[in-house]
Amino acid sequence: MQRLKCRVEYDGTVYAGYQVQTNGVTIQEKIEKALTKMHKGESVKVIASGRTDAGVHAIGQVIHFDTSLNIPASNWKRALGPMLPEDIRVAEVEPVTDDFHARYDTTAKEYRYYVWNDHEPNLFRRLYTYHIRKPLDVAAMREACKLVEGEHNFTSFCSPRTDLKGSKVRTITKAVIEQRGSELVFIFKGNGFLYNMVRILVGTILEVGFGDRTSDELETMLAARDRKAAGKTAPPHGLFLWKVEY
Amino acid sequence: MQRLKCRVEYDGTVYAGYQVQTNGVTIQEKIEKALTKMHKGESVKVIASGRTDAGVHAIGQVIHFDTSLNIPASNWKRALGPMLPEDIRVAEVEPVTDDFHARYDTTAKEYRYYVWNDHEPNLFRRLYTYHIRKPLDVAAMREACKLVEGEHNFTSFCSPRTDLKGSKVRTITKAVIEQRGSELVFIFKGNGFLYNMVRILVGTILEVGFGDRTSDELETMLAARDRKAAGKTAPPHGLFLWKVEY
Numbered sequence: 001m002q003r004l005k006c007r008v009e010y011d012g013t014v015y016a017g018y019q020v021q022t023n024g025v026t027i028q029e030k031i032e033k034a035l036t037k038m039h040k041g042e043s044v045k046v047i048a049s050g051r052t053d054a055g056v057h058a059i060g061q062v063i064h065f066d067t068s069l070n071i072p073a074s075n076w077k078r079a080l081g082p083m084l085p086e087d088i089r090v091a092e093v094e095p096v097t098d099d100f101h102a103r104y105d106t107t108a109k110e111y112r113y114y115v116w117n118d119h120e121p122n123l124f125r126r127l128y129t130y131h132i133r134k135p136l137d138v139a140a141m142r143e144a145c146k147l148v149e150g151e152h153n154f155t156s157f158c159s160p161r162t163d164l165k166g167s168k169v170r171t172i173t174k175a176v177i178e179q180r181g182s183e184l185v186f187i188f189k190g191n192g193f194l195y196n197m198v199r200i201l202v203g204t205i206l207e208v209g210f211g212d213r214t215s216d217e218l219e220t221m222l223a224a225r226d227r228k229a230a231g232k233t234a235p236p237h238g239l240f241l242w243k244v245e246y
Numbered sequence: 247m248q249r250l251k252c253r254v255e256y257d258g259t260v261y262a263g264y265q266v267q268t269n270g271v272t273i274q275e276k277i278e279k280a281l282t283k284m285h286k287g288e289s290v291k292v293i294a295s296g297r298t299d300a301g302v303h304a305i306g307q308v309i310h311f312d313t314s315l316n317i318p319a320s321n322w323k324r325a326l327g328p329m330l331p332e333d334i335r336v337a338e339v340e341p342v343t344d345d346f347h348a349r350y351d352t353t354a355k356e357y358r359y360y361v362w363n364d365h366e367p368n369l370f371r372r373l374y375t376y377h378i379r380k381p382l383d384v385a386a387m388r389e390a391c392k393l394v395e396g397e398h399n400f401t402s403f404c405s406p407r408t409d410l411k412g413s414k415v416r417t418i419t420k421a422v423i424e425q426r427g428s429e430l431v432f433i434f435k436g437n438g439f440l441y442n443m444v445r446i447l448v449g450t451i452l453e454v455g456f457g458d459r460t461s462d463e464l465e466t467m468l469a470a471r472d473r474k475a476a477g478k479t480a481p482p483h484g485l486f487l488w489k490v491e492y
Contacts, residue, residue: 009369057370089369123255123335124303124374 055236136209204231301482376484382455450477
């Protein structure tokens with residue numbers, strides 16, 4: 001058996017999220033189906049760095065699986081391509097030792113959230129950006145980002161639907177906003193993220209951008225350790241799982 | 247009755263082209279349905295600057311229609327928005343005199359064709375760019391573009407399925423290629439375009455880019471006045487009707 005680590009890209013638009021579930025088609029399902037086909041019906045289990053919600057995209061999702069096939073790593077990409085739908089792509093394949101684990105071994109993750117901030121919508125970016133017509137105060141949002149950086153208990157920025165029993169303390173090493181014309185890119189890097197954490201952070205920081213909250217309030221919200229203290233959850237289609245580090 | 251001129255944007259991915267036909271849903275159909283709804287069932291006929299093929303997109307399609315409704319032009323955009331699907335947008339509405347005609351009054355059109363030229367595909371541009379893995383000789387393609395500019399008989403670059411009886415002489419005022427990283431943008435501006443003309447031009451110029459033909463051959467092809475003399479028709483999804491002038 002050989003363990004393979006893969007970087008996977010997907011357009012989450014039509015999927016019910018990454019992880020296999022009963023309602024709707026998932027990305028994991030499509031990848032496992034393709035692998036099972038390649039293994040002539042022998043079922044292959046795939047482990048990912050983490051799940052992504054319905055509608056969320058990925059550039060840098062990482063998965064691992066074990067294979068009995070004797071295919072060089074360099075040929076896997078080409079072999080898997082035609083087995084997968086157009087909106088899922090195995091972008092890199094690399095042999096790893098048997099003790100590599102895509103979920104448990106992560107040391108850092110980066111998410112990016114795209115906002116199209118213009119009075120006019122952008123039809124051709126509609127599936128990959130959250131359209132906000134009202135002008136945003138980017139300087140105030142950057143102040144808010146600064147307060148998010150560092151080690152905090154992020155209970156206020158975690159969906160109550162989480163099944164996490166452990167600590168909600170996480171360290172955010174980078175929280176910045178890049179501006180490219182009408183496009184704003186929120187970049188969050190950290191040692192781990194809670195359920196819906198990036199979307200709640202973005203939704204809350206956008207409320208600062210609208211002037212509905214001040215950037216200082218981020219501190220109070222963190223201290224509250226209560227989801228109700230934070231802002232709305234931004235919609236999924238602006239979010240990309242950008243990079244996973246090991 | 248008031249005549250209105252509109253700029254329309256659409257993502258052609260799921261449509262059977264612009265013009266109403268028997269197979270598949272068209273963009274014209276969606277716009278006429280929205281207008282008929284606004285006119286409480288009274289059917290509204292829409293005239294466009296020209297049709298676009300299945301899968302072709304538009305940023306600058308222009309249409310006109312006559313309305314009995316007493317709505318200020320500035321409110322039409324907002325009124326039509328919710329009546330149209332997410333992939334069709336009326337971007338500008340302007341009152342015009344009764345003698346304005348979206349098709350007959352055009353003086354120039356601009357088309358853009360997007361190529362993603364990289365060994366790796368771009369998943370998030372897959373619906374809007376033609377992916378070409380092999381490296382392209384951009385300098386040679388630019389030479390070919392130069393030979394396309396000017397007044398020519400474009401019979402070799404017209405689909406034989408055209409129903410045009412008149413002259414196939416057209417003037418191309420601009421044929422250039424812009425390079426933005428891995429993205430190549432072919433820009434064609436002229437006083438008129440024949441059926442599939444831009445896609446055949448792009449397909450042929452790409453053959454020059456591959457080194458399968460020399461740029462000089464464009465002259466021989468134009469002189470042949472025979473579709474078989476030119477290259478392949480590039481696929482529709484890279485093509486945008488960019489601007490129509492009056």
